[in-house]
Each structure stands twice: as structure tokens, then as C-alpha cells.
Amino acid sequence: MNTLVKGLIIVALSMFVVSCGSSSTGSTGSTGSTGSTGSTGSTSSTGAGVTAIVSGTAGSIAFHYGTKVAVASTTQYSLPMSVQVVDSYGIAVANAKVTLTAWPKYYSFGAWYAQDPAKDPNANCYPFRFKTAAGGNVVPNEDLNKNLTLDAGENIAQTVQGILTFDTYGFPVYAPAFPVPADDGILTPYSATAGTFVQDASLQPISSVTTDASGTANFSLLYLKAFAPWIVAELKASTPVIGTEKTAVLTFELVYAEPDVTSCTLRNSYGGSPFNDPSW
Numbered sequence: 001m002n003t004l005v006k007g008l009i010i011v012a013l014s015m016f017v018v019s020c021g022s023s024s025t026g027s028t029g030s031t032g033s034t035g036s037t038g039s040t041g042s043t044s045s046t047g048a049g050v051t052a053i054v055s056g057t058a059g060s061i062a063f064h065y066g067t068k069v070a071v072a073s074t075t076q077y078s079l080p081m082s083v084q085v086v087d088s089y090g091i092a093v094a095n096a097k098v099t100l101t102a103w104p105k106y107y108s109f110g111a112w113y114a115q116d117p118a119k120d121p122n123a124n125c126y127p128f129r130f131k132t133a134a135g136g137n138v139v140p141n142e143d144l145n146k147n148l149t150l151d152a153g154e155n156i157a158q159t160v161q162g163i164l165t166f167d168t169y170g171f172p173v174y175a176p177a178f179p180v181p182a183d184d185g186i187l188t189p190y191s192a193t194a195g196t197f198v199q200d201a202s203l204q205p206i207s208s209v210t211t212d213a214s215g216t217a218n219f220s221l222l223y224l225k226a227f228a229p230w231i232v233a234e235l236k237a238s239t240p241v242i243g244t245e246k247t248a249v250l251t252f253e254l255v256y257a258e259p260d261v262t263s264c265t266l267r268n269s270y271g272g273s274p275f276n277d278p279s280w
């Protein structure tokens, strides 16, 4: 893999720029009055976008991460992100306040494997997730009601199949399934594993951003190296619209930096998923 991130995701959601107190630049009609008619647009879906129709027009907010993850420290990555707000005419919206949240939606068990030198002279390392009893390779966050408290029924046992070896075609040969005890007494994964938002290289923590004259705000997601890519983060960017909130959702596995893969640094430092049982 030559790129430092696995892709670019853009999520759009609707917003009616007038009502949230922001203003578009140089637009005619885009800062129209309240009481506009026809605000009956849909508010469904994530990933592909949401469109609300207000007075026959729609606005949107784009939310994405950059093409290169930065190494913030020996233990942390910093993933550049941007949000851009435009009105229904495609005009930038300045001074729109966008609230940001991060949540570890899924976690996974797994290990870093060194590529066969015969097949890869660089001997890159790559992550491989263990198989769960449900047949997938990620596990939902145990904190089902997201209250950061371990409630009855939330400490959930898992059954996992690690990998014994790889066949001649490179496919994994799984070991017999074995249980992961449920009695660890903690929520897995804890909320901080998805990282926190910071303003810039100063790493000043933030919980919201305000768009500039171009309708854009830049920030970063700061997270620990050990959790990439074993956490699937769910990030949300929300902005108030007519007394309620519209939210864009971006879900992706935490990105790791290419140098740490080519050098097997992550494997050598952490071995595998931090959620693996220490006895494995």
C-alpha cells in the first residue's frame, strides 16, 4: 500500500444555514428569512449524505480526513481533518459552529504479521484481525448506551479464532476458536481509544470548530499509535439547524503511518491488538 491512508471519505448532511446563525458569503438568497416553507427534506442515512429541502434548496457540510497521517509523538498519530460548510447555492458559509465527537464504535483482536520475504523483499508488516464467533472480525463497543458506565449485560464474552499460519495462496489458516472471558470488569474499548480533537500542531484540545471565510475549518484527530488499526472510530460533525441538529458521520479504522509498517515498528512495539488477552 503506497498511500499513507486508506482513503478519503466524504459525508454530506443537510443544513439550513440561516437558522444556525451563520452567514454565507456573497450569496443572493442564501441568507433568507426564517419561516421559509417546505422544510420537509429527508434526514436519513450516513456515508452517502443527507439532503434536506428548504424552500426548494439544500445546503451541505463536507467532512473528511486528509491524505497523510502525521506522527505527533513516538506514541501518537495526528490525522488532519477538515469540515467545509456550503449553503444551498454552493456558497461558503462562514462562522458556522460545528461540534465534533469521536467514539470507538468497534474494536478488534488481531496481530501484526511480517510479510514473507520471498514475496515482499521489504518484509512489510501488516495487521490481520482474528475472527469472531459472529463471523466478522470487529466487535461492537460494549458500552451499548454510551454512558461510559459498565451496566448490566454490557460486559460481553467473545469467542475468537487466531491465525495458525497462512496457506500457499496467502490465506489465513485459523486456529480453533477459544473464548475471551467476559469478567474483565471494564468496558471495552474505553472511550478515549478513538482519540480526541485538537486544533493544530499545538495539540490544543477542542470540541468544536468555527468555519472561516472559506466555509472551512481545519483540525486534527489525535490518537495513540497502539490503537491503529484496531479501533474503528465513529466521528460526528454536528451543527444546529432550526432548533435541532444535523449530524454528519464518518466511520473508519484508525489510520497508521506507512513508515511504521515498513519497519514493523508497530508490531515490534505492540505485538498486536491491545485488546488481545495478555496470555496469548
Ligand SMILES: [Ca+2]
Pocket (backbone or CB within 6 Å): 142, 143, 144, 145, 146, 147, 148, 149, 150, 151, 154
Ligand atoms: Ca453503559
